[in-house]
Amino acid sequence: MTRRLLCLHGHFYQPPRENPWIEAIEVQDSAEPFHDWNERIAAECYGPNGAARLKNADDRIVEIVNNYLHLSFNFGPTLLAWLERHRPEVYAHVVEADARSLEGRGHGNAIAQGYSHSILPLASPRDRRTQIRWGIADFRRRFHRAPEGFWLPETAADTATLAMLADEGIRFTILSPYQATRVRAPDGEWVDATGARFDPTRPYRVRLGAKELVLFFYDGHIARDLAFGEALVSPERLLARLEGGFDPGRAHDEILSIAFDGETLGHHRKGGDETLAAALRAAGRRPDLEIVNLGQALDRIPVEWEAEIVEGSSWSCAHGVERWRSDCGCNAGGPPGWNQAWRAPLREALDVLRGKLDGIFEREAAALFPEPWRTRDRYVDLVLDPERQDADDLLRREAGRPLTSDEVGRALRLLELERHALLMYTSCGWFFSELSGIETVQILRYAARAIQLARDLVGLDLEPAFEAALARAPSNEPALRDGRRVYQVLVKPSVVTLEGVGAHLAIASSVRPLPDAGRTFCYTYRLEGRRSTQSGPVSIALGRLQLESVLTRETLDALYCVLHFGAADFRCGLSPYRGPAHAQEVEAALLGRPHAQPLSHLLREVDRHFPGRDYGLGDLFLDERRAVAEVLLEGTMERYEDDYLEIFEDNRRLMEFLHDIDSPVPGPLRVAADVTLTRRLLRVTGAARAGDIDLASAEAELTATAELARRLGAHLHLAAVRHDVRELVEGRLAALLAGRSPGARATELAAILDLAKRLGLELDLWDAQNKLWAWAGSTLVTVDRAAAADLARHLWFDEETLLARAGFAAEG
Incomplete structure (x- = not known):
C-alpha cells in the first residue's frame, strides 16, 4: 500500500502594532471589547487552539487538547514576542507543541519566518538576508533548535530568495501550487505546471547552483475551501474534504499539504479551533492516514522530482508580487471606485528613504564597527532581549574594543535606525485598500521614527523630501488627499521626543x-x-x-x-x-x-x-490619557451617583406604581434607577471580593436587587459587575487549586457560577475551564465526588468524563 500523509500548516501572524516611541501597543477601539487586535485575536484564536475543546452531542466538554501538537505551524517573530510578554500561557502551548513533536516525531512542528513579514523578493539583497537571519535567530531563541523549514511572508518567492534560504541552512519551504511553472520526473522531460496543473502531493527539489531546497506545494482547492468555503462547517465535512485531496490513481506515497492563515481557526471562522480538533482526533484514529509535519514527511518520502517556480510570485496576489508595489486590482474591501494607485509611490518613497538611511548607517557605523552590516545582522540578539542586558558585551565584540558610553549610545541609535527601516516594509502596509488604513499608517510611523533618529544622529532632516515623495501617493479619502496629508495628520502627531x-x-x-x-x-x-x-x-x-x-x-x-x-x-x-x-x-x-x-x-x-x-x-500616550481621565471622572461620578440615589429613593414608590399600571417611567427617573441599582450591585460584589460579607448574604442581596430592577424595568450596567464576579470566580478557583479548604471553595465556586447565570452576566469561562481540566488531571483533587460533579456541570464539562479524569470510579 502507498502511504497517505497529511500535513496541515497554519501561518499565524499579526503585523507589529507597537508605537515606535514606546514599544507598546496602544488601545485600539476597533478591537472592542478588547484593548487591541492582538488581545482580541489571541482570545479568539491563539489561545483556543492551544486548548481546543472536544465536545459531545450535548455541547459538553469531554477533552481539552493542544491543536499545535498536530499542526505544522509558523508564528511571526513579532507576534511571538508579544505573546511571550502578554499571554505567556498561550506562548507556552506553542513552545510545548514544538518540543513534544520533536520528541515524538523526530522533527518539530514549528518552522521559521521572515522577521517582520516584508516581501522578500522586493527587498534589497542586504535587507532580505537580515530578515531571514533575524527570523532564524528568533526561532533558535524560542524553540532551542535550528529551523528545518522557513515560511516566506505571503509565500512570496523568487530564485534569489530561495537561494538565500539554502545558504542559511534551510531545508524546505511551502508554496502555492500556482507558483510552480514546470516540473519533471527523475531523468524525465520538463512538464508545464502553470495553473496548478501538476501533482502537489510530492515534495519537489529546486536546484540553486551548488545547493538545493525542497518545495512543498499545498493543495490550493482545499486550502481555499478551508479559508473561504464550507470545509470548517463540521469535523465530518473537514475530514471528507481532506480525504478528497488523495488519489489512489497516483500510485505513489502522497503528502497532502494544506496551508492557511492560522487566524481562520477561531478568529475568521468562529469555532474553527473546535472543528479542527475533532477532525484531527478522527483522522488520527484512521489506520490509512498519518498526520505528519513536513520534516517528518521528508523522512517518509524521497525527493525525486524537480520543480521550477514563477519568479516573483505569491499566494495572495494573482499578479505575483504586484500587490505590494502597484495598483494590480487585488485589495481587501473598500467602497466601489477606490483604487490603489498609492502603492507604487509609497514603495518608491520608502525605497529612497531607505537608501539615505542606509548611507547614514554605513558611514557612521564604520567609525565604530569593522563590518557594520554584519553588526546589524547580529543586533537581533539585543532585539530579542527586552532588557538589553548584554548590549555592552555584544557591541564590544562587534567593535573589537571597549566603547565609551557616548559611543554605545550612538551605536544603539544607529542600529535602532536600521531596525525601524526594516519594520517600515511590513507587507500589511500595502495589502489593504487605502493609504490611510491603520496598517499603512503604522509603517509610516516606523519611517518617522527612523527619520527622527537620523536627524538626532547627524543633523540631517530627511522628512521634507519624504513628505514630497508621499505627495505623489493619492488617498481615496478626499479629506486626506495624498500621502503627505496622511503623514502630517495621522503620523506626525504621534512623534515623541x-x-x-x-x-x-x-x-x-x-x-x-x-x-x-x-x-x-x-x-x-x-x-x-x-x-x-x-x-x-x-x-x-x-x-x-x-x-x-x-x-x-x-x-x-x-x-x-x-x-x-x-x-x-x-x-x-x-x-x-x-x-x-x-x-x-x-x-x-x-x-x-x-x-x-x-x-x-x-x-x-x-x-x-x-x-x-x-x-x-x-x-x-493614549492608554495613560484614558486612565487619567478615569481618575478625574471618578469623584464627579460619585457626586452624581449620590444625587441619583436621592432621586431614586424619593420616587421609588412612584416608579413601582407607574410600572404596575403599565405606564412609562419618565427618562430621568429611569436613569436614576439604572445608576442606583447598578451601584448597589457593585457595592455588594465589592464587599464580597473584600470578604466583608459572606457569600450567602451577597447572593441574597444581589438577587433581590436584580429582581427589583426587573420590576422597575431598570437597565443594569453589568460590565463592572461582571468584572467583580469574575474576580470572585478566580479567587475561589485559585484557593481550590491551592488546596485551601477545597470542599468549601468548590461549593462557593458553584454557587457564584449559578448566581452569575441568574444575573445574566455571561462570564467568559475559558480560563476557568482550562484550570479545572488541569486540576482534574493532577494529584490535587481532594473534594468529594458530589462537589466535583457540581463544578463539572457549572463549567460545561461532561460530568462523567471529568470525574473519571479526576480519579473517581464510575458509579454503579
Missing part, C-alpha cells in the same frame, strides 16, 4: 500614585523630591525626573512642574536639572507662599523657570 516621554510621566505621577523608580514602556525612570500643594483653584506638583531609554541609552534629567487647573486642564513644563541649588530656587519660587501669591504671579514664575514647550493631557 524624550522630553515628551518625561512630560507624560510627570503628568501621570501628579494624578495617580507612581513608585519613586521603575519602568514605563521602554524607559527606566526615577522621581525625586516630589512636592505638591494647592494655590487657590490650582494644584501644583514639582519634582525631578530622570529617564533613560532601554533601547538607545538616551537620557533626560529634568525638573518638572505640573499645574492642574481642574477637570482636564493640565499644564506641564520641563527644565534641565542644574543641581540642588537650582531645584531649591524653583521650589521656593513656586511653592514658597502658594496661598499668598496671585495666580498671575504663579504663572509668570512658571514661565520664567520652565520656558520651553508646555505639555497637556493631550500629550499623554
Whole structure:
C-alpha cells in the first residue's frame, strides 16, 4: 500500500502594532471589547487552539487538547514576542507543541519566518538576508533548535530568495501550487505546471547552483475551501474534504499539504479551533492516514522530482508580487471606485528613504564597527532581549574594543535606525485598500521614527523630501488627499521626543500614585523630591525626573512642574536639572507662599523657570490619557451617583406604581434607577471580593436587587459587575487549586457560577475551564465526588468524563 500523509500548516501572524516611541501597543477601539487586535485575536484564536475543546452531542466538554501538537505551524517573530510578554500561557502551548513533536516525531512542528513579514523578493539583497537571519535567530531563541523549514511572508518567492534560504541552512519551504511553472520526473522531460496543473502531493527539489531546497506545494482547492468555503462547517465535512485531496490513481506515497492563515481557526471562522480538533482526533484514529509535519514527511518520502517556480510570485496576489508595489486590482474591501494607485509611490518613497538611511548607517557605523552590516545582522540578539542586558558585551565584540558610553549610545541609535527601516516594509502596509488604513499608517510611523533618529544622529532632516515623495501617493479619502496629508495628520502627531516621554510621566505621577523608580514602556525612570500643594483653584506638583531609554541609552534629567487647573486642564513644563541649588530656587519660587501669591504671579514664575514647550493631557500616550481621565471622572461620578440615589429613593414608590399600571417611567427617573441599582450591585460584589460579607448574604442581596430592577424595568450596567464576579470566580478557583479548604471553595465556586447565570452576566469561562481540566488531571483533587460533579456541570464539562479524569470510579 502507498502511504497517505497529511500535513496541515497554519501561518499565524499579526503585523507589529507597537508605537515606535514606546514599544507598546496602544488601545485600539476597533478591537472592542478588547484593548487591541492582538488581545482580541489571541482570545479568539491563539489561545483556543492551544486548548481546543472536544465536545459531545450535548455541547459538553469531554477533552481539552493542544491543536499545535498536530499542526505544522509558523508564528511571526513579532507576534511571538508579544505573546511571550502578554499571554505567556498561550506562548507556552506553542513552545510545548514544538518540543513534544520533536520528541515524538523526530522533527518539530514549528518552522521559521521572515522577521517582520516584508516581501522578500522586493527587498534589497542586504535587507532580505537580515530578515531571514533575524527570523532564524528568533526561532533558535524560542524553540532551542535550528529551523528545518522557513515560511516566506505571503509565500512570496523568487530564485534569489530561495537561494538565500539554502545558504542559511534551510531545508524546505511551502508554496502555492500556482507558483510552480514546470516540473519533471527523475531523468524525465520538463512538464508545464502553470495553473496548478501538476501533482502537489510530492515534495519537489529546486536546484540553486551548488545547493538545493525542497518545495512543498499545498493543495490550493482545499486550502481555499478551508479559508473561504464550507470545509470548517463540521469535523465530518473537514475530514471528507481532506480525504478528497488523495488519489489512489497516483500510485505513489502522497503528502497532502494544506496551508492557511492560522487566524481562520477561531478568529475568521468562529469555532474553527473546535472543528479542527475533532477532525484531527478522527483522522488520527484512521489506520490509512498519518498526520505528519513536513520534516517528518521528508523522512517518509524521497525527493525525486524537480520543480521550477514563477519568479516573483505569491499566494495572495494573482499578479505575483504586484500587490505590494502597484495598483494590480487585488485589495481587501473598500467602497466601489477606490483604487490603489498609492502603492507604487509609497514603495518608491520608502525605497529612497531607505537608501539615505542606509548611507547614514554605513558611514557612521564604520567609525565604530569593522563590518557594520554584519553588526546589524547580529543586533537581533539585543532585539530579542527586552532588557538589553548584554548590549555592552555584544557591541564590544562587534567593535573589537571597549566603547565609551557616548559611543554605545550612538551605536544603539544607529542600529535602532536600521531596525525601524526594516519594520517600515511590513507587507500589511500595502495589502489593504487605502493609504490611510491603520496598517499603512503604522509603517509610516516606523519611517518617522527612523527619520527622527537620523536627524538626532547627524543633523540631517530627511522628512521634507519624504513628505514630497508621499505627495505623489493619492488617498481615496478626499479629506486626506495624498500621502503627505496622511503623514502630517495621522503620523506626525504621534512623534515623541524624550522630553515628551518625561512630560507624560510627570503628568501621570501628579494624578495617580507612581513608585519613586521603575519602568514605563521602554524607559527606566526615577522621581525625586516630589512636592505638591494647592494655590487657590490650582494644584501644583514639582519634582525631578530622570529617564533613560532601554533601547538607545538616551537620557533626560529634568525638573518638572505640573499645574492642574481642574477637570482636564493640565499644564506641564520641563527644565534641565542644574543641581540642588537650582531645584531649591524653583521650589521656593513656586511653592514658597502658594496661598499668598496671585495666580498671575504663579504663572509668570512658571514661565520664567520652565520656558520651553508646555505639555497637556493631550500629550499623554493614549492608554495613560484614558486612565487619567478615569481618575478625574471618578469623584464627579460619585457626586452624581449620590444625587441619583436621592432621586431614586424619593420616587421609588412612584416608579413601582407607574410600572404596575403599565405606564412609562419618565427618562430621568429611569436613569436614576439604572445608576442606583447598578451601584448597589457593585457595592455588594465589592464587599464580597473584600470578604466583608459572606457569600450567602451577597447572593441574597444581589438577587433581590436584580429582581427589583426587573420590576422597575431598570437597565443594569453589568460590565463592572461582571468584572467583580469574575474576580470572585478566580479567587475561589485559585484557593481550590491551592488546596485551601477545597470542599468549601468548590461549593462557593458553584454557587457564584449559578448566581452569575441568574444575573445574566455571561462570564467568559475559558480560563476557568482550562484550570479545572488541569486540576482534574493532577494529584490535587481532594473534594468529594458530589462537589466535583457540581463544578463539572457549572463549567460545561461532561460530568462523567471529568470525574473519571479526576480519579473517581464510575458509579454503579
